[in-house]
Amino acid sequence: MMKPRDFLSAIGSTVTVADAAVMLQVSPDMATKILSRWTIQGWLERVGHGLYAPKPISSLDNPTVGEFAIAANIIGDKGYVCGWSAMSHHGLTEQIFNDISLNSFKWTRYKEVRLKNFTCCIFKIREKEAIGLEALWYHDKKVYVSDIHKTVLDVLAHPACGGGFMHIADCFRNYLTSEDCNIEQVLSYAKTSNAKGIFYKRFGYLLKLNNADKSHIDYCHSHITSGYYSLDPQIKSGKFCSRWQLIIPEYIKL
Numbered sequence: 476m477m478k479p480r481d482f483l484s485a486i487g488s489t490v491t492v493a494d495a496a497v498m499l500q501v502s503p504d505m506a507t508k509i510l511s512r513w514t515i516q517g518w519l520e521r522v523g524h525g526l527y528a529p530k531p532i533s534s535l536d537n538p539t540v541g542e543f544a545i546a547a548n549i550i551g552d553k554g555y556v557c558g559w560s561a562m563s564h565h566g567l568t569e570q571i572f573n574d575i576s577l578n579s580f581k582w583t584r585y586k587e588v589r590l591k592n593f594t595c596c597i598f599k600i601r602e603k604e605a606i607g608l609e610a611l612w613y614h615d616k617k618v619y620v621s622d623i624h625k626t627v628l629d630v631l632a633h634p635a636c637g638g639g640f641m642h643i644a645d646c647f648r649n650y651l652t653s654e655d656c657n658i659e660q661v662l663s664y665a666k667t668s669n670a671k672g673i674f675y676k677r678f679g680y681l682l683k684l685n686n687a688d689k690s691h692i693d694y695c696h697s698h699i700t701s702g703y704y705s706l707d708p709q710i711k712s713g714k715f716c717s718r719w720q721l722i723i724p725e726y727i728k729l
Contacts, residue, residue, distance in 0.1 A: 477498070477499055479513045479518040479519075480518075482495075482498070482499070482513070482518075483518060483519075483529050485498065486498070486529070487614035487615030487616060488528060488529075488541065488544040488545070488613045488614040488615065488616040489522070489526055489527065489528045489544065489545055489548055489616065490510075490526075490527050490528075491525055491526055491527075491548075492506050492507050492510065492525045492527075493506075493525075495509070495510055495527075507525075510527050514527065514530075517530060518530065520591065521591060522545050522590045522591045522592070523545070523548070523549070523588070523590045523591070526545070526548055526590075528541075528545055539563075539564065540611050540613045540618065541613050542575060542592070542593060543556050543560070543575065543611065543613070543618045543620065544613035544614070544616040544618050545590060546575045546577060546590070546593075546595045547616065547617075547618045547619070549577070549588050549595055549597070550577055550579040550581055550597065551581070552619075553579050553580055553581035554577055554578050554579030554580060554581060554597070554600070554605065554619075555577070555578055555579075555605060555608050555619035555620060555621055556575065556576065556577060556618065556619065556620040556621065557576050557577060557578040557598070557620075557621045557626065557629050557636050558576035558578070558598070558626070558629060558630055558633075558636030558637050558638065559572045559576050559636065559637060559638035559642070560572065560575045560576045560577075560620075561576070561620050561621045561623075561626040561629070562626055562630070562637070562638075562646045564620055565622075565623040565626060565655075566649075566653075567623070567626070567646040567649045567650055567653070568638075568642065568645065568646050568649070570638065570642060572638060573593055573594075574593050574594040574595070574596050575593055575594075575595050575596070576596050576598070576636045576638075577595055577596065577597045577598065578597075578598050578599075578600045578604070578605070578621070578629065578633075578636065579597050579598070579599065579600065580599070580600055580601060580602040580604075580605065581597075582597065582599060583599060584599055585597065585598055585599060585635075596636070598633060598635060598636045600633070601668075603667075603668050603669060604629075604632075604668045606625065606664060606667055606668055607621055607622050607624060607625030607628070607660075607664045608620065608621060608622065608625070609621075609622050623650065623653075623655050624655075624657055624660040624661045624664060625661075625664050627647065627650055627661050628661055628664050628665055628668070628670065628674065630643045630646070631643070631647075631674050631677045631678050631681075632665075632670055632671065632673070632674040634677075634707065634708055634709075635708070640706065640707035640709070640724075640727065641727060644681065644727070647681050647685075648685060651685055651687065658682070658687065658688065658691045659691075661678070662691070662694065662695075665678075671700070672698060672699050672700030673700075673704045675695040675696075675698040675699050676695075676699050676704060676719045676720060676721050677706060677721070678695050679691075679692055679695030679696050679699070679719060680706065680716065680719045680721055682695065683719075696718070696719070699719065699720060701720070702720065703715065703720050703721065703722055704720065704721060704722065705721070705722045705724070706721045706722065706723050706724065706727070707724050707727060710722075710724035710726075710727075712724070712725075713725050713727075
């Protein structure tokens with residue numbers, strides 16, 4: 476029988492019961508019992524249904540990437556880390572979130588998956604929106620995270636993954652003043668993913684509010700669609716901005 480220390484060195488970031496059964500050359504039921512025993516002994520940590528990770532996860536230099544790797548097991552290659560988690564990863568926010576935000580085209584609706592230490596909040600996207608990704612490695616596990624420009628696109632196209640619109644607005648200002656800011660790249664991603672008119676309304680409005688380049692503002696305005704939408708989709712009332720056909724919540728002081 477393989478010793479737990481040898482098992483840990485072989486599994487990398489995470490292991491499922493099925494994979495453990497193959498490695499240990501035992502039945503899935505026996506593998507479950509062995510993993511449970513090693514968990515009690517402190518070698519492993521159960522992080523999800525039938526999913527285990529070496530303990531402690533926080534022993535590496537970047538525990539957040541370790542958590543991303545665990546979350547990635549849920550969506551596989553059908554999505555990526557996005558929204559508030561990506562904004563934190565790229566240094567656009569100092570706000571601490573206990574949950575991980577994921578975009579995926581694996582499911583047809585929003586889904587939450589509770590693991591031991593956090594919840595994965597999984598938002599539905601179209602497959603063509605899975606662009607602009609960076610690959611991170613945690614042991615043998617590859618994790619995809621939206622790059623900083625795609626993150627801006629995501630939170631304005633789908634604000635639910637951004638942790639609240641006031642938070643999104645703060646992160647947007649941080650993006651505009653960062654060395655990585657590249658509005659052309661954001662617009663390129665928007666074109667490739669066929670972003671909807673509401674993205675251009677929110678993006679253009681925030682660019683105008685922050686005195687950004689007029690050519691970018693005019694480009695966004697040329698791509699808006701008819702009909703009024705809320706700047707913050709959680710708030711349906713407020714002041715009307717006719718130029719951008721947006722409803723601006725009165726409590727939002729941008």
